[in-house]
Structures are given as C-alpha cells and as structure tokens.
Amino acid sequence: MSFFRLIEKGEGPIRLFVGGLHGREGLTTIKALKSLGFEDVIDGKLIIYNCDPTSYLSTLKRSYYTKQGREIISLIEYYRPSIYVEAHCYKYYEGLTDPDRKKKMGVPPLIELENGVLIGSVSPHIRTSFFKRTDVCITLEMPCIQDRIDTKVLKTYTNILKIIASIKDRPELEEKLARKYPEQVEIARRYAIEFFGDYPPF
Numbered sequence: 001m002s003f004f005r006l007i008e009k010g011e012g013p014i015r016l017f018v019g020g021l022h023g024r025e026g027l028t029t030i031k032a033l034k035s036l037g038f039e040d041v042i043d044g045k046l047i048i049y050n051c052d053p054t055s056y057l058s059t060l061k062r063s064y065y066t067k068q069g070r071e072i073i074s075l076i077e078y079y080r081p082s083i084y085v086e087a088h089c090y091k092y093y094e095g096l097t098d099p100d101r102k103k104k105m106g107v108p109p110l111i112e113l114e115n116g117v118l119i120g121s122v123s124p125h126i127r128t129s130f131f132k133r134t135d136v137c138i139t140l141e142m143p144c145i146q147d148r149i150d151t152k153v154l155k156t157y158t159n160i161l162k163i164i165a166s167i168k169d170r171p172e173l174e175e176k177l178a179r180k181y182p183e184q185v186e187i188a189r190r191y192a193i194e195f196f197g198d199y200p201p202f
C-alpha cells in the first residue's frame with residue numbers, strides 16, 4: 001500500500017517528498033521517509049508520499065511523468081511545493097556518478113555526500129516546467145536495500161531528509177549542507193551553471 005503522511009505546522013513553506021518512483025525502490029525509501037515526523041518540521045507543511053512497486057521507467061524519459069509518474073504530477077499540481085524531493089535508491093553507482101553522464105544521459109552526474117548517499121537535481125522534464133527558479137528540487141539516492149539494512153547509509157539519508165524538512169528556502173539549505181559538505185555544494189553549483197545557465201544547484 002502506498003504511504004502518505006501530511007505534517008502541518010501553520011504558515012510556511014510547502015515541502016513535498018516523494019519516494020519509490022519506479023521499480024521496487026519504494027521498499028527501500030519507505031524506511032527513511034516513514035521516520036520523518038512532526039518534530040522535524042519547524043513551520044509550514046511537509047507532505048510525504050511513497051509509491052507502491054511498479055515497473056521501472058527512468059524519470060529522464062519524458063513519458064515517465066505523463067504515464068507512470070502522473071500521480072506525482074498530481075501531487076505537485078495540488079500542493080504547489082517550493083521544496084520538492086525525490087527519494088530514490090540505486091543498484092548501479094557508477095552510472096549515476098559517471099563524470100561523462102552529461103554526454104551520455106544529458107544530465108549532470110549525481111554527487112556523493114557520504115556513505116553512498118548521492119544528491120542532484122530532478123529530471124529536466126519537470127525542473128523548469130513545474131517549478132520556479134527559486135524553488136528547491138532535489139534527487140536523493142542511496143543504495144537499494146535488499147535484505148540487509150546498512151544503518152550508516154540509512155542514517156545519512158534520513159539526516160539529509162531531516163535537514164531538507166527543516167529549511168525554509170534554498171539559501172538556508174545551501175548553508176546547512178555546506179556546513180557538512182562544502183566541496184559537494186560547490187560541485188553542485190558548478191554543475192547547475194553548466195547545465196541550466198544561471199539555475200540554482202538544487
């Protein structure tokens with residue numbers, strides 16, 4: 001069964017976190033998403049949605065958001081978040097972090113924060129059409145958990161989600177992330193400039 005949680009703390013930014021967008025990755029992402037609670041949100045809203053297992057279709061394919069990902073678009077259109085996170089998991093690290101990913105896949109590589117947890121922007125198919133320039137759009141990846149849970153990985157991933165749940169806007173996110181991951185934030189800025197021109201890194 002898909003998972004939905006809405007946390008409301010009065011006026012403030014609207015944040016939407018979606019997990020398990022394709023394949024069986026929702027079985028992994030739910031472990032992090034369900035640990036987010038009322039105390040993690042300072043103000044505004046946090047909507048959490050984790051999908052049921054589906055067939056695998058990449059979010060880099062335009063048809064993802066018009067077919068399988070239609071429910072994600074409905075949530076974006078309904079809640080109009082200014083902070084949007086896609087929680088994914090991966091089986092193939094090298095493909096996502098390949099320095100030549102832009103040449104091969106048309107998008108910049110993801111950046112490792114630590115313990116195999118990767119960060120990047122969302123699919124270009126939605127970044128510029130559904131979100132404003134100032135909005136925060138993040139893809140977060142961790143290795144898919146088969147039957148063994150790596151607590152270090154899960155802790156890093158959950159911590160990043162908690163940071164994003166607590167921020168108001170992009171400057172606050174960049175500041176908080178840069179405190180712990182200064183080099184990675186710098187690389188993200190560089191990729192964003194190369195890819196989107198003057199678009200923000202996340």
Ligand SMILES: [Zn+2]
Pocket residue numbers: 021022025088089
């Ligand atoms: Zn994915």
